[in-house]
Amino acid sequence: VYEHIDLNLDNPLLADRNLRQALLYGIDRAAISEQLFDDKQPVAQGPVSPLDWVYDSNVAAYPYDPEKAATLLDGLGWTKGEDGLRRNADGEQLNLTLMSTSGDHTRALVEQVIQSQWHQLGIKVDIRNEPARVFFGQTVTQRKFTGGAMFAWISSPENIPRSTLHSMEIPRPENNYAGQNYTGYANDEIDALIDAIEIELNRDKRRQLWARLQAIYARDLPALPLYYRAQPFVLPQWLKGVIPTGHQYPSTLWIEDWKVGP
Numbered sequence: 001v002y003e004h005i006d007l008n009l010d011n012p013l014l015a016d017r018n019l020r021q022a023l024l025y026g027i028d029r030a031a032i033s034e035q036l037f038d039d040k041q042p043v044a045q046g047p048v049s050p051l052d053w054v055y056d057s058n059v060a061a062y063p064y065d066p067e068k069a070a071t072l073l074d075g076l077g078w079t080k081g082e083d084g085l086r087r088n089a090d091g092e093q094l095n096l097t098l099m100s101t102s103g104d105h106t107r108a109l110v111e112q113v114i115q116s117q118w119h120q121l122g123i124k125v126d127i128r129n130e131p132a133r134v135f136f137g138q139t140v141t142q143r144k145f146t147g148g149a150m151f152a153w154i155s156s157p158e159n160i161p162r163s164t165l166h167s168m169e170i171p172r173p174e175n176n177y178a179g180q181n182y183t184g185y186a187n188d189e190i191d192a193l194i195d196a197i198e199i200e201l202n203r204d205k206r207r208q209l210w211a212r213l214q215a216i217y218a219r220d221l222p223a224l225p226l227y228y229r230a231q232p233f234v235l236p237q238w239l240k241g242v243i244p245t246g247h248q249y250p251s252t253l254w255i256e257d258w259k260v261g262p
Helices: 017-025 029-037 066-075 105-121 132-139 188-199 203-220 251-257
Strands: 002-007 095-099 124-127 148-153 223-228
Touching (some): 017 066, 029 223, 066 105, 095 105, 105 148
Parallel strands (some): 095 124
Antiparallel strands (some): 002 223
8 A cells, every 4th residue: 555645747846856856855754654653654665565576675765855855946946035935036935735635634644744844845835635535536536636645556466557657547638537647747668668567478577677667756756655554454363374465465365374273
């Protein structure tokens, strides 16, 4: 379960890769995991979980580094004023809207932490949440959010991200808002990699394709990775042999390994 923030790349502010990188450097995701989730939800570096065999451990990481984030923002011409907020040469304020599902206490806490940390960088963040039926029914699916939309993707092992990353999957009025590429991300090499992975049967070659896809994702950051959600299991002490899968395949597929133990 990949918790992340989709960014609307049609927004001129978010269209700049360096600004997206600054945003991620400005989030202390390790502290969020430790303080809000007792360090049980590992920081995500991308959409591919370390539990997946195609995960590339060499993928670029973005540790909390507010100084590096500030340097990137300064280089883009967003400088801090006396009020601590950043503006460009035209006096326009660096302002973003962060959205998620209303009524979700956990996400509200995460949003507040991110809002505070980005504010320290000089970024004004407005939180505007909506009921899930509106948020997922219109705002996200029709790409009506202007800044970031925080939610999660649930995937099975080696889940090819065609619907979320391929440029043909960008929801538009012309295609009746089909597809789940809500960021509007378009990259010819990513498209080619997705097409190649789908038909490549050689395991080693497929791993190489996946590694390249993850490297580009980590560089471009169409979405900001937050963490992988932990799935709690409550089991009776007498039941042995139950191994949580950590992915979308249910543990009951291996029920023949379950047994009554002492």
